[in-house]
Amino acid sequence: xxxxxxxDTATDVVTVAVGRHGDLIAGRTVASGRAHAEHLVPTIRAxxxxxxxxxxxxxxxxxxxxxxxxxxxxxxxTTAKALALGLGVPAVGLGTLDVIAQPWRDDERDVVVVxxxxxxxxxxxxxxxxxxxxxxxxxxxxxxxxxxxxxxxxDAVLLVGDGLDRYRVEFAALAGGECxxxxxxxxxxxxxxxxxxxxxxxxxxxxxxxxVPVYLRESDAVINWEQARPxxxx
Numbered sequence: 001x002x003x004x005x006x007x008d009t010a011t012d013v014v015t016v017a018v019g020r021h022g023d024l025i026a027g028r029t030v031a032s033g034r035a036h037a038e039h040l041v042p043t044i045r046a047x048x049x050x051x052x053x054x055x056x057x058x059x060x061x062x063x064x065x066x067x068x069x070x071x072x073x074x075x076x077x078t079t080a081k082a083l084a085l086g087l088g089v090p091a092v093g094l095g096t097l098d099v100i101a102q103p104w105r106d107d108e109r110d111v112v113v114v115x116x117x118x119x120x121x122x123x124x125x126x127x128x129x130x131x132x133x134x135x136x137x138x139x140x141x142x143x144x145x146x147x148x149x150x151x152x153x154x155d156a157v158l159l160v161g162d163g164l165d166r167y168r169v170e171f172a173a174l175a176g177g178e179c180x181x182x183x184x185x186x187x188x189x190x191x192x193x194x195x196x197x198x199x200x201x202x203x204x205x206x207x208x209x210x211x212v213p214v215y216l217r218e219s220d221a222v223i224n225w226e227q228a229r230p231x232x233x234x
Contacts, residue, residue: 002021002200003018003025003057003059003060004059004061004062004193005017005018006018006019006092006189006192006193006196007044007079008063008094008096008192009032009036010065010066010072010073010115011069011072011096011187012033012072012162012186013032013187014029014043014072015029015064015186015188015189016030016040016044016046017189017190017192018047018050018051018053018193019190021197022193023193024193026050026053027188027189027193028047029187029189030043036069040075056087059089059200060084060091060200061080061084062092063077063079063080063091063092063094065077065213066095066096066213066215066216067115067123067215067216068096068115073215074213077212077213081211084211090200090205091205091207091208091210092204093210093211095140096115096187097113097115097124097161099188100115100161101160102194102195103184104160105133109129109157109178110128111126111134111159112125112148112152112157112158112159113125113161114145114159114167114171115161116162116163117216117217120144122144122166123141123216124140124141124142124161124163125138125139125140125141126138126157140216141216142216142217145163148171149170152174152176152177154175156176157174159174159178159179159180160179160180160184162185162186164179164180164185165182
């Protein structure tokens with residue numbers, strides 16, 4: 001019986017789950033703001049205890065690899081690498097936007113995930129429901145909210161993610177879109193379990209060094225430094 005420890009720290013929450021064969025055994029979602037490092041390990045311990053599962057019983061470690069918050073991604077991916085290496089088990093990298101979209105796979109409409117990227121931009125992706133689950137038709141990218149609204153036009157889509165609340169005025173202008181409430185915006189423990197189990201079953205696993213964060217752009221620190229650096233004249 002495959003036991004998977006899965007977590008995501010790419011948004012303003014920390015989500016942790018323990019699952020077996022895609023079934024959720026225990027899970028928690030904790031609001032963390034930017035304190036991912038302070039919340040992740042205690043939440044992992046609490047969820048393992050709730051699942052009556054020792055860390056040594058874990059057969060694979062899965063982590064959301066973004067796109068999302070830079071600091072959160074580094075915390076999550078680094079922790080997953082350390083756990084997989086220490087336990088000697090395979091690792092799974094899950095797209096954070098894929099995880100957020102997963103609960104809506106049975107809806108007949110396309111699903112659009114919109115996550116706040118700060119700097120007046122969002123990370124977004126579009127998914128089409130199919131017989132085998134959601135199929136990504138617009139790969140994760142970063143853009144201003146207005147550009148996303150223009151790309152969607154009057155399409156009848158279901159939108160979910162914390163970017164909707166941050167830019168509610170912009171997305172309220174969508175003629176055919178239905179925006180899900182904020183409590184659906186975070187990666188869910190069950191979705192983590194389902195996608196992690198599917199990856200393990202299909203053999204889509206890597207070694208610890210194979211976990212690579214998806215950033216899509218430079219960090220705020222790099223951007224701020226570049227903007228503040230004096231221009232060099234020839």
